[in-house]
Amino acid sequence: MQPKKQLSLFDLSMIVVSLVIGMGIFRTPVNVAAKAQIPELFYLAWFIGGFVAFCGALTYAEIGSRYPVTGGYYKIFSAAYHPSIAFAINCIVIISSAASVAAISIIGAEYLGKIVLPAHMQTDVYRVAIAITTILVFYFINLLGLKASSKTQNILTIVKIGLILLLISAVFFGSQTETIMPVFKTHTGTRPGWTDYGKALGLCLIAVSFSYAGYAQTINFGGEVKEAKKVIPRSIIIGLSIIVALYLIINYVYVRVIGFEELKSAESIAAILASRIFGPAGFKMLSVIIFVSVMGYVNVNLLSNPRAMFAMGEEGALPKIFSKMNQKTEVITISLTVFTLIAVVIIFYAKTFDKILNYTIFLESISMASSAATIFILRKRTAHLDQKSIYTVPLYPILPIIFIAAYTFVAFSIYADDPGAALNGLFIFTGFLVIYFATKLFQKKRNFSNKN
Numbered sequence: 001m002q003p004k005k006q007l008s009l010f011d012l013s014m015i016v017v018s019l020v021i022g023m024g025i026f027r028t029p030v031n032v033a034a035k036a037q038i039p040e041l042f043y044l045a046w047f048i049g050g051f052v053a054f055c056g057a058l059t060y061a062e063i064g065s066r067y068p069v070t071g072g073y074y075k076i077f078s079a080a081y082h083p084s085i086a087f088a089i090n091c092i093v094i095i096s097s098a099a100s101v102a103a104i105s106i107i108g109a110e111y112l113g114k115i116v117l118p119a120h121m122q123t124d125v126y127r128v129a130i131a132i133t134t135i136l137v138f139y140f141i142n143l144l145g146l147k148a149s150s151k152t153q154n155i156l157t158i159v160k161i162g163l164i165l166l167l168i169s170a171v172f173f174g175s176q177t178e179t180i181m182p183v184f185k186t187h188t189g190t191r192p193g194w195t196d197y198g199k200a201l202g203l204c205l206i207a208v209s210f211s212y213a214g215y216a217q218t219i220n221f222g223g224e225v226k227e228a229k230k231v232i233p234r235s236i237i238i239g240l241s242i243i244v245a246l247y248l249i250i251n252y253v254y255v256r257v258i259g260f261e262e263l264k265s266a267e268s269i270a271a272i273l274a275s276r277i278f279g280p281a282g283f284k285m286l287s288v289i290i291f292v293s294v295m296g297y298v299n300v301n302l303l304s305n306p307r308a309m310f311a312m313g314e315e316g317a318l319p320k321i322f323s324k325m326n327q328k329t330e331v332i333t334i335s336l337t338v339f340t341l342i343a344v345v346i347i348f349y350a351k352t353f354d355k356i357l358n359y360t361i362f363l364e365s366i367s368m369a370s371s372a373a374t375i376f377i378l379r380k381r382t383a384h385l386d387q388k389s390i391y392t393v394p395l396y397p398i399l400p401i402i403f404i405a406a407y408t409f410v411a412f413s414i415y416a417d418d419p420g421a422a423l424n425g426l427f428i429f430t431g432f433l434v435i436y437f438a439t440k441l442f443q444k445k446r447n448f449s450n451k452n
Helices: 009-020 028-036 039-066 072-080 083-116 124-143 146-173 194-212 215-220 228-258 269-314 333-347 350-372 374-381 398-417 419-451
Strands: none
Touching: 009 146, 009 215, 009 228, 009 269, 028 039, 028 194, 028 228, 039 072, 039 194, 039 215, 039 228, 039 350, 039 374, 039 398, 072 083, 072 215, 072 269, 072 350, 072 374, 083 124, 083 269, 083 333, 083 350, 083 419, 124 146, 124 269, 124 333, 146 228, 146 269, 194 228, 194 350, 194 398, 215 228, 215 269, 215 350, 228 269, 269 333, 350 374, 350 398, 350 419, 398 419
């Protein structure tokens, strides 16, 4: 059973925004400032990140237009490379997404708990209870069907954008005067050269790329979008335009309001902006902003990841039961339930999973580059399509190559900074490949035994 076309341009644009804007923009600017050392490199990193994201958005817009299917992020790997590659990469994406949902739900619970719970109840037990309740609430909303969950997502995303704009208004409440001039320093104490700036930029782009990541999963909704060949490209471009604009503006506000040197070591940059606007009540306002962001992130992941599991079930990479759909609500019930359970279980081990998430960042860079590279394969295989009915990326192949090169550069930067994390990421990937082929071998032996 194939799902109905229910998502509009506005629905998918809001999904794009929520897939990208989570907790990152409230935390990663500190890391970027510390690695950049000087404001010029800090702004350059966010500008380059935005430009690369646009190159990726236009590339994925064409991929989604040429291959509009449910669970598209799995199926493009399967079609262009091999089902084993698709299985390994998507398993990593699903587990890291579930771990992110778990970890971010706990962060949201910590903020909410401080304003709704009395002091004696602000313990790990109650925080875990709030985090699990948040996930389960959106699980039940998603069980109602795509229409209910997408409308909920629209509301949460609009509120989130409004709250970020509210934080941006802190720039009108006074700016910080720099007391120390930022200086770029090398490890050896020598005068910095282009190589030193290049290395620093690479380290900046790790955090920047993480903050911009997520929009590629938009193609998971290809089979449920009205006029997919037109709507998918437009929604990705509209959504990412909103994201880039908000990111560039709020990073400018961080520097102006907090001060660049102070930004390098600030603990809660969003709290500082909120306190400038609301004074002592700023923390409560920040808690609301964080929790709304958490709710949007939880819901959009419950929307997206089960669709990849659905595609894996369709192709037999996972048991066929994962592709079963409720005939009345058209909900991918088993995939949704399993993904939710993974997230809930991980909540109890969230601190341990932080290490696994570090390992997967390297592979996410590789998966972004390799998934974007499928555009070259898809163009050949879909050359028969009416060019007027699909979106084509401008300046082809320059923009896809820029995007692929940028994420390859990020992957090498991660390896140079933390070889252990990169190698462990490859071990995890290899482990899933082994699981895939072992499962296929077992299925062949069982089928052979049944025939005999």
